[in-house]
Amino acid sequence: MSDAASERGVVIRGLRKHYGDTIALDGLDLQARPGEILGVAGPNGAGKSTMIKILAAETPQTDGEILVDGEPWSIDIGVHRVAVVHQEPQLFPNLTVGDNVMIGREHVRWLRRDLDDVERTIMGELGILDVKDTPLEFVPLAIQQRTEIARALVQDARVFLFDEPNSALTEEESNDLFRRMHALADAGRVVILVSHRLAELVQHTDRVVVILDGKAARSLEGADKTQEAIARELVVGAPGAKETDAQRVARISDAGKPTVEVSGWSHDKGEFHDVTLHVRPGEVLAIVGVEGSGARELVRSIAGFEPGAGHIVIDGQVGQDAIRNRTGFVSADRAASLFANYSVGDNVVARLGREIAGAGGALRRGRMSRIAHDIRDSFRIKAANVNVPIRSLSGGNQQKVAIAAAIVKRPKALVLEEPTRGVDIGSKEEIYRLLRHFTSEGHAVIMYCTEVPEVFDVADRVHVVSDGRLSDPLLVFQYPDVKALAAAITRLERHAATPAAA
Amino acid sequence: MTTENPAVAARTSGDRMRDAGSSLLRVGGVFIVVLLVIAVFALLTGGKSLIPANLLGMLRAMSSVAILGMGLLLVIVVGEIDLSFGYLYGLSASTIAVSWIMWGWPIWAAIILAFAVAIFWGCFNAFFTTVVKIPSFIATLGSGTLIFGFTLLITNTSTFNPAYPPAGKVVNPDELKLFTSLANQQLPFNFPMQGLWMIGIAIVVWFLLSRSLFGFRLKAIGGNPEAARLARLPVRKYKFAAFIAMGLLACTAAMLDFAFIGSTQPNAGISFVFPTFAAVIIGGASLAGGRGSVAGTLTGALLLAVLVNGLALLASGPFATQMLFGTVTIGAVVLDRYTQRKRGML
Numbered sequence: 133m134s135d136a137a138s139e140r141g142v143v144i145r146g147l148r149k150h151y152g153d154t155i156a157l158d159g160l161d162l163q164a165r166p167g168e169i170l171g172v173a174g175p176n177g178a179g180k181s182t183m184i185k186i187l188a189a190e191t192p193q194t195d196g197e198i199l200v201d202g203e204p205w206s207i208d209i210g211v212h213r214v215a216v217v218h219q220e221p222q223l224f225p226n227l228t229v230g231d232n233v234m235i236g237r238e239h240v241r242w243l244r245r246d247l248d249d250v251e252r253t254i255m256g257e258l259g260i261l262d263v264k265d266t267p268l269e270f271v272p273l274a275i276q277q278r279t280e281i282a283r284a285l286v287q288d289a290r291v292f293l294f295d296e297p298n299s300a301l302t303e304e305e306s307n308d309l310f311r312r313m314h315a316l317a318d319a320g321r322v323v324i325l326v327s328h329r330l331a332e333l334v335q336h337t338d339r340v341v342v343i344l345d346g347k348a349a350r351s352l353e354g355a356d357k358t359q360e361a362i363a364r365e366l367v368v369g370a371p372g373a374k375e376t377d378a379q380r381v382a383r384i385s386d387a388g389k390p391t392v393e394v395s396g397w398s399h400d401k402g403e404f405h406d407v408t409l410h411v412r413p414g415e416v417l418a419i420v421g422v423e424g425s426g427a428r429e430l431v432r433s434i435a436g437f438e439p440g441a442g443h444i445v446i447d448g449q450v451g452q453d454a455i456r457n458r459t460g461f462v463s464a465d466r467a468a469s470l471f472a473n474y475s476v477g478d479n480v481v482a483r484l485g486r487e488i489a490g491a492g493g494a495l496r497r498g499r500m501s502r503i504a505h506d507i508r509d510s511f512r513i514k515a516a517n518v519n520v521p522i523r524s525l526s527g528g529n530q531q532k533v534a535i536a537a538a539i540v541k542r543p544k545a546l547v548l549e550e551p552t553r554g555v556d557i558g559s560k561e562e563i564y565r566l567l568r569h570f571t572s573e574g575h576a577v578i579m580y581c582t583e584v585p586e587v588f589d590v591a592d593r594v595h596v597v598s599d600g601r602l603s604d605p606l607l608v609f610q611y612p613d614v615k616a617l618a619a620a621i622t623r624l625e626r627h628a629a630t631p632a633a634a
Numbered sequence: 635m636t637t638e639n640p641a642v643a644a645r646t647s648g649d650r651m652r653d654a655g656s657s658l659l660r661v662g663g664v665f666i667v668v669l670l671v672i673a674v675f676a677l678l679t680g681g682k683s684l685i686p687a688n689l690l691g692m693l694r695a696m697s698s699v700a701i702l703g704m705g706l707l708l709v710i711v712v713g714e715i716d717l718s719f720g721y722l723y724g725l726s727a728s729t730i731a732v733s734w735i736m737w738g739w740p741i742w743a744a745i746i747l748a749f750a751v752a753i754f755w756g757c758f759n760a761f762f763t764t765v766v767k768i769p770s771f772i773a774t775l776g777s778g779t780l781i782f783g784f785t786l787l788i789t790n791t792s793t794f795n796p797a798y799p800p801a802g803k804v805v806n807p808d809e810l811k812l813f814t815s816l817a818n819q820q821l822p823f824n825f826p827m828q829g830l831w832m833i834g835i836a837i838v839v840w841f842l843l844s845r846s847l848f849g850f851r852l853k854a855i856g857g858n859p860e861a862a863r864l865a866r867l868p869v870r871k872y873k874f875a876a877f878i879a880m881g882l883l884a885c886t887a888a889m890l891d892f893a894f895i896g897s898t899q900p901n902a903g904i905s906f907v908f909p910t911f912a913a914v915i916i917g918g919a920s921l922a923g924g925r926g927s928v929a930g931t932l933t934g935a936l937l938l939a940v941l942v943n944g945l946a947l948l949a950s951g952p953f954a955t956q957m958l959f960g961t962v963t964i965g966a967v968v969l970d971r972y973t974q975r976k977r978g979m980l
Contacts (some may be wrong), residue, residue: 437864467856468860469856469864473857485847488850495849
């Protein structure tokens with residue numbers, strides 16, 4: 133009996149997965165016991181997402197053994213006993229919350245049935261019974277995730293995998309989510325949390341496994357489980373090219389005439405009004421604001437992807453021409469920045485025109501390949517070669533390709549939306565390094581951010597948008613730590629909101 | 635590259651070759667099927683299907699589908715669909731016939747008019763797809779019927795044969811000779827003229843699609859229109875180009891068939907719609923956009939021509955052709971998905 137008991141939970145031995153030439157998992161060993169929350173950390177490309185996909189039967193493994201409660205893993209177990217709570221729930225947006233919970237287990241073949249008692253109880257406990265008749269697409273993300281949890285609970289899933297579940301949630305919503313995670317663990321279920329947020333891993337998990345290059349590199353528990361220890365494991369080999377404050381100040385004060393100047397800038401549908409801002413050469417300007425504040429729309433409008441009207445000058449050119457010719461844009465949504473049918477190399481050069489074409493519009497394949505290889509090396513993109521499909525890369529490396537493709541086009545101003553959303557700490561540092569390198573050549577970066585640490589790490593100045601109005605800028609180097617900057621940003625958000633509410 | 639897995643880093647040489655090889659696998663696979671089918675028919679017909687006259691006949695027979703297919707390929711690669719080209723084929727031939735025979739225009743003017751009309755309908759389809767933003771499936775379903783109605787109107791639903799013009803109309807015999815010479819000329823080895831047109835067009839489209847910036851961007855736009863928009867690629871312009879190319883090639887195919895056959899009727903192109911789609915899909919183009927090749931489309935057209943020809947020699951009846959078309963189309967897509975999965979793309 134004791135033998136069987138030790139096998140309870142999830143046991144992974146020697147798990148391997150190859151995508152073509154790219155090795156995503158290289159003999160991963162991992163054990164998750166019922167009743168504990170196991171944290172999984174790792175740089176992008178380490179194999180975390182692949183492990184989840186294999187467990188949930190979304191992709192077949194190449195080799196290795198998985199046991200769930202002592203039973204060998206099968207597709208049936210992957211589908212019914214393993215539940216994944218995604219960053220963006222994978223449900224049916226057009227169906228109601230209730231339908232989403234019961235779909236697939238209707239039992240009755242022909243007649244449409246109502247929710248049964250089990251479903252009602254579980255939905256009640258999760259606080260989503262009230263919205264059972266609302267189409268899923270109209271409820272907030274947090275409710276959608278709870279719907280995903282409910283759906284798994286009614287199927288009596290044993291293993292819950294949370295994949296960056298709270299990256300788009302408010303603090304309150306994520307606290308609630310963590311409470312539910314603990315409740316699941318307390319009820320004897322296996323809970324695995326994959327996260328880039330070290331503080332949460334430390335606070336909410338019993339044990340943290342760090343995955344590097346497709347293998348479990350380290351397991352940290354008890355007193356060893358600190359943010360510093362995890363971070364140390366994660367950035368092994370990553371370059372720490374962080375600028376000193378003095379360098380930062382020197383760079384900004386040296387900066388001359390602004391690269392980007394915007395004044396009297398308003399949105400056609402009123403998302404923001406009468407904005408005035410500028411970005412100097414070599415400067416990274418962050419625009420912060422919650423969803424609906426107009427911050428995202430403002431940033432997009434500077435790249436021409438939201439309708440903005442007013443005065444805009446970029447590197448001496450005026451108006452929409454300046455936007456078209458001098459800015460490059462990278463969306464927060466990776467699916468909207470990459471060409472899935474293209475290789476890594478072709479994605480890198482997809483924005484280029486004359487640079488890769490010769491007489492009669494003939495492609496210069498040699499030059500394309502050279503550019504792609506240069507970029508792969510300087511951006512440290514983890515790809516076996518530039519001819520592998522873009523989809524074989526991990527999220528962080530895909531994001532590097534997306535940003536590289538914009539930089540290769542050599543815009544004067546690079547406009548980014550949440551440049552490191554869902555990206556691990558190692559790739560994050562890489563991306564920040566690349567942005568700093570880009571600005572060091574006298575270019576400007578404008579980025580929409582939702583996370584204060586990102587602002588603190590990479591931005592020189594930050595504006596806060598609330599209710600479509602822009603705050604005065606904060607100089608980031610004046611704040612000693614992230615907390616102080618966060619407090620100042622929150623103050624500006626409230627401050628701006630109060631008069632509008634009155 | 636310090637943290638990289640050595641096994642990942644190690645394999646860098648020769649992958650370009652392998653990559654090219656695996657994308658050819660698809661076309662190669664169909665080509666092997668073509669050879670097998672040819673072998674089977676050669677056995678069944680006792681070698682009759684292999685005599686040069688028959689092989690050259692097949693080359694001519696595949697040319698219309700291939701030329702239409704290359705136009706459709708461009709539209710499918712950019713992520714759209716065109717259901718109207720069969721009707722545009724009819725309209726193009728009828729435009730030449732009506733303006734030349736009925737209105738007494740010189741043949742060159744009639745041909746220019748037909749191409750202008752084809753460009754117009756290409757723009758029409760592209761306009762409703764990219765500006766009004768109706769799905770191209772619906773836009774071209776509608777425009778196809780509209781075009782057919784228009785064709786019936788200008789032809790008064792009649793068939794035209796320039797060798798036998800209607801009462802009161804005269805066709806200049808020199809012009810007739812010039813026109814028929816577009817598709818009927820004595821070439822060495824009795825090589826069909828239309829085959830030559832097909833090869834010429836194939837070289838141009840191949841260059842555009844596989845070797846030029848135009849094709850590179852066309853595939854990017856088809857692969858992810860939203861990313862293309864955010865990358866400031868000229869999405870609308872390229873979709874116009876694809877639909878216009880489709881129109882031009884439909885007009886070319888119609889003109890050549892008209893010149894070869896010597897007569898035309900309003901519904902002449904409708905029977906080409908299915909085989910053209912089948913050829914493009916068998917040739918590995920993805921209906922989701924972003925993927926497809928000229929070599930594939932030509933191979934697809936060849937396969938269909940071989941099947942039709944072989945079945946005709948065996949006198950198996952029209953039912954067999956239809957059944958085989960259906961089977962081959964589904965089979966090719968199944969094969970495609972299988973090879974894609976082998977490559978780890980799905």
